[in-house]
Amino acid sequence: MLLQLDRFGLRCEAGGFYIDPSKAVDRALITHAHADHARSGCRQYLCASSGAGLLRQRLGRNAPIESLDYRRSRTINGVLVSFHPAGHVLGSSQIRIEYRGEVWVVSGDYKLEADPTCAGFEVVPCHTFVSECTFGLPVYRWPNSETVSRQINEWWRQNRREGRHSFLYGYSLGKAQRLLAGLDPDIGPIYVHPAVSDLMPYYRDEGIRLPEVTRVSKDLLRLERHGAMLVLPPAASGSKYVRDVGPISSAFASGWNLIRGAKRRGQMGRGFVVSDHADWPGLTKAIHGTGAERVFLTHGNTRPLARWLGEKGIEAQSLDVLSRPSSV
Numbered sequence: 001m002l003l004q005l006d007r008f009g010l011r012c013e014a015g016g017f018y019i020d021p022s023k024a025v026d027r028a029l030i031t032h033a034h035a036d037h038a039r040s041g042c043r044q045y046l047c048a049s050s051g052a053g054l055l056r057q058r059l060g061r062n063a064p065i066e067s068l069d070y071r072r073s074r075t076i077n078g079v080l081v082s083f084h085p086a087g088h089v090l091g092s093s094q095i096r097i098e099y100r101g102e103v104w105v106v107s108g109d110y111k112l113e114a115d116p117t118c119a120g121f122e123v124v125p126c127h128t129f130v131s132e133c134t135f136g137l138p139v140y141r142w143p144n145s146e147t148v149s150r151q152i153n154e155w156w157r158q159n160r161r162e163g164r165h166s167f168l169y170g171y172s173l174g175k176a177q178r179l180l181a182g183l184d185p186d187i188g189p190i191y192v193h194p195a196v197s198d199l200m201p202y203y204r205d206e207g208i209r210l211p212e213v214t215r216v217s218k219d220l221l222r223l224e225r226h227g228a229m230l231v232l233p234p235a236a237s238g239s240k241y242v243r244d245v246g247p248i249s250s251a252f253a254s255g256w257n258l259i260r261g262a263k264r265r266g267q268m269g270r271g272f273v274v275s276d277h278a279d280w281p282g283l284t285k286a287i288h289g290t291g292a293e294r295v296f297l298t299h300g301n302t303r304p305l306a307r308w309l310g311e312k313g314i315e316a317q318s319l320d321v322l323s324r325p326s327s328v
């Protein structure tokens with residue numbers, strides 16, 4: 001097998017590198033800058049150029065990061081490596097590796113919906129596709145993203161008419177910027193939590209157009225009398241920004257809202273269905289598109305999708321099988 005799983009993560013023995021290793025290794029190829037894919041301590045990192053700023057922000061100013069433009073290739077110990085848009089967040093990549101005529105693609109996290117804050121998912125033909133499977137059940141079908149943006153803006157307008165601030169919760173890397181891109185700045189002032197504000201320059205550097213925002217402070221929000229918008233990460237739901245700033249209405253943007261009720265959202269209030277991962281139709285379309293004859297699935301419950309693909313004649317298993325000695 002061109003890739004195997006060991007205690008450090010997904011390893012390419014021929015190339016002498018890991019993809020999104022879970023621990024520090026000599027050479028790491030990184031699909032994107034989310035914490036569960038980009039760990040610190042590696043001696044060398046390689047990522048897509050458009051994601052290098054965010055990766056540096058995650059790993060520190062002096063992290064040894066090299067980058068490659070999308071679709072440009074580099075040979076590492078005889079293995080041809082290239083990065084291709086995954087449509088998940090800014091700079092997110094699928095990683096294509098080719099060795100002795102065999103092509104594998106590791107998807108990282110991905111989605112097929114259009115997102116103005118990152119390059120769109122690109123189908124990369126391969127023999128073996130390693131696909132994420134976070135929402136690998138037929139029940140997951142995302143609503144149209146423009147419709148959801150309209151709903152969010154209408155919710156904000158209504159809150160403003162009633163003199164309440166709108167607190168919109170979404171993860172600070174990717175989700176928050178996608179939410180911002182869908183907001184109508186004519187409705188009112190938009191504030192962002194510092195965790196979101198800190199990432200905005202990397203989006204500007206990559207030419208991503210986002211509305212004008214102000215880094216929030218409690219005093220600033222108190223001065224707003226007619227209902228401002230504040231975009232903030234879920235972890236800030238108990239923070240000072242949420243308390244004593246006058247009447248507020250809250251909402252949480254997540255794919256899980258499709259099945260999770262208000263009780264799970266707690267003080268994050270209303271739920272809008274916005275996900276940066278592929279839904280069931282997206283997963284099946286992407287996998288078919290690659291033409292792969294073999295698929296390894298990771299994240300979430302992989303069995304239903306593996307069974308469904310098996311019925312279509314595509315050999316599909318959980319990525320975990322690559323850690324068994326028999327697969328080496």
Ligand SMILES: [Zn+2]
Pocket residue numbers: 032034037088109
């Ligand atoms: Zn991610």
